[in-house]
Amino acid sequence: MADLSVQFCGVRIKNPVLAASAEPTLNAGNMNKCIEAGAGGVIAKTMTDSPAMRELTTRSKWRFLDQRHEVCHGKVPRAFSLYGRSGLALETPEEFLPEIRKTLKFAADNDAVVVGSIGSTEISGWVELAKQMEDVGVPLLECNFGCPHPKMMPGVRTGMNVGQDFNYACEITQAVAEAVRIPVMIKVTPQVNDLVGFSGRLLDVGAKAVTLTNRFIGFVPDIESGKPLIWGQAGIGGPWVKPLTLRWIREVYLAYKERVAIAGTNGAYDWRDIVMFVMSGADIVEMCSAVMVYGYEWLGKQVKGLEEWMDAKGYKSLAQMKGIAAEAALPYANMPSEKARVIEDACIGCKRCLDACFYNAMQDGGEKTHVLEENCIGCGGCLSVCPQAGAIEINVV
Numbered sequence: 082m083a084d085l086s087v088q089f090c091g092v093r094i095k096n097p098v099l100a101a102s103a104e105p106t107l108n109a110g111n112m113n114k115c116i117e118a119g120a121g122g123v124i125a126k127t128m129t130d131s132p133a134m135r136e137l138t139t140r141s142k143w144r145f146l147d148q149r150h151e152v153c154h155g156k157v158p159r160a161f162s163l164y165g166r167s168g169l170a171l172e173t174p175e176e177f178l179p180e181i182r183k184t185l186k187f188a189a190d191n192d193a194v195v196v197g198s199i200g201s202t203e204i205s206g207w208v209e210l211a212k213q214m215e216d217v218g219v220p221l222l223e224c225n226f227g228c229p230h231p232k233m234m235p236g237v238r239t240g241m242n243v244g245q246d247f248n249y250a251c252e253i254t255q256a257v258a259e260a261v262r263i264p265v266m267i268k269v270t271p272q273v274n275d276l277v278g279f280s281g282r283l284l285d286v287g288a289k290a291v292t293l294t295n296r297f298i299g300f301v302p303d304i305e306s307g308k309p310l311i312w313g314q315a316g317i318g319g320p321w322v323k324p325l326t327l328r329w330i331r332e333v334y335l336a337y338k339e340r341v342a343i344a345g346t347n348g349a350y351d352w353r354d355i356v357m358f359v360m361s362g363a364d365i366v367e368m369c370s371a372v373m374v375y376g377y378e379w380l381g382k383q384v385k386g387l388e389e390w391m392d393a394k395g396y397k398s399l400a401q402m403k404g405i406a407a408e409a410a411l412p413y414a415n416m417p418s419e420k421a422r423v424i425e426d427a428c429i430g431c432k433r434c435l436d437a438c439f440y441n442a443m444q445d446g447g448e449k450t451h452v453l454e455e456n457c458i459g460c461g462g463c464l465s466v467c468p469q470a471g472a473i474e475i476n477v478v
């Protein structure tokens with residue numbers, strides 16, 4: 082059977098599927114359910130000394146949106162987006178630390194890890210919260226420089242407001258890394274230009290891992306009322322976000338693979354996505370939105386799905402898959418020449434490929450289509466629109 086365990090910054094995690102810091106990790110009761118379901122671990126909801134970020138969570142609102150970005154009623158389609166307003170942990174640090182303590186005990190009995198997540202508005206606050214998390218016994222600490230909501234709360238300098246200010250973010254990271262012995266992971270916002278340069282700077286000042294990435298800010302009007310959904314701008318993730326996240330994971334992995342651990346998050350829906358995250362360079366994957374739709378058991382199902390798939394494909398460990406697609410990606414200039422070929426016996430003569438060819442390569446041959454080789458550049462548009470499996474091939478020439 083495939084070994085799903087991973088060494089993450091020196092901490093053994095039994096499998097790479099973790100519950101991300103969010104509502105499913107709001108308190109010990111919720112976190113224990115994630116662990117019971119089979120997750121390798123949980124990232125606790127972000128503990129904060131900001132009253133504004135705690136208060137915001139008392140007024141959390143979210144909607145699952147369908148493919149048109151309209152509110153789902155009843156069935157939530159597979160390609161949903163989570164659109165939501167929420168803050169950080171509800172309790173003060175003094176109240177929240179006992180929740181962590183309880184979860185640590187349950188996690189120890191179930192071979193799972195509990196990662197502390199923190200968010201402050203002052204450097205001294207970040208340091209204090211980090212020490213409190215270390216003292217309570219978490220083996221890893223995540224600093225939340227990505228929460229999108231503070232951006233919409235004037236005067237609250239945490240989350241994404243930190244992640245967009247690289248100098249300030251590095252100051253905090255250095256102060257925290259010097260104050261605690263446990264490994265420090267930095268969860269970043271995707272709403273910056275250069276996550277590769279930024280990740281390098283974070284590693285230089287003491288971070289051991291980066292969490293790529295928290296969510297975006299979006300805006301969705303309700304066209305019937307002419308008003309915004311849930312009263313205004315909100316955090317958003319959805320199926321469209323996964324390739325954007327994977328791009329950063331790949332680039333950060335390739336740039337620093339000797340010294341970075343990567344937690345991937347923002348866009349993982351099921352075990353197939355977890356495979357994509359690992360093949361792009363992630364060590365572990367933090368899941369949130371899908372758990373909010375399908376419940377805690379979703380986590381365990383993905384662990385099982387991952388294990389079965391690895392067994393079927395003959396992968397013995399995650400290390401065998403890690404970064405393989407990231408390494409195999411070619412620059413534009415090195416792409417090989419390709420050409421389309423119509424498999425005559427399979428072609429059903431629907432001619433859809435004619436409309437999808439802009440190089441005059443697909444030719445109408447009456448009952449079937451065929452390829453005029455000298456015009457074909459192997460773009461693959463024909464392959465994508467062909468409804469008949471196996472009727473068009475794209476081959477390296």
Ligand SMILES: NC(=O)c1ccc[n+]([C@@H]2O[C@H](COP(=O)([O-])OP(=O)(O)OC[C@H]3O[C@@H](n4cnc5c(N)ncnc54)[C@H](O)[C@@H]3O)[C@@H](O)[C@H]2O)c1
Binds near residue numbers: 351
């Ligand atoms: N209230 C909160 O605290 C809160 C809420 C949501 C997210 N978050 C944070 O945001 C981060 C990102 O959350 P996430 O990782 O769940 O990402 P996400 O919100 O983007 O959700 C995953 C999305 O991926 C989509 N998806 C991806 N691949 C798909 C596929 N092949 N088919 C169908 N759908 C697919 C799903 O529709 C789902 O909406 C987390 O780390 C979490 O901490 C926090």
Ligand SMILES: O=C1CCNC(=O)N1
Binds near residue numbers: 167295316
């Ligand atoms: O970090 C966070 C907290 C709340 N919502 C979100 O998207 N990210």
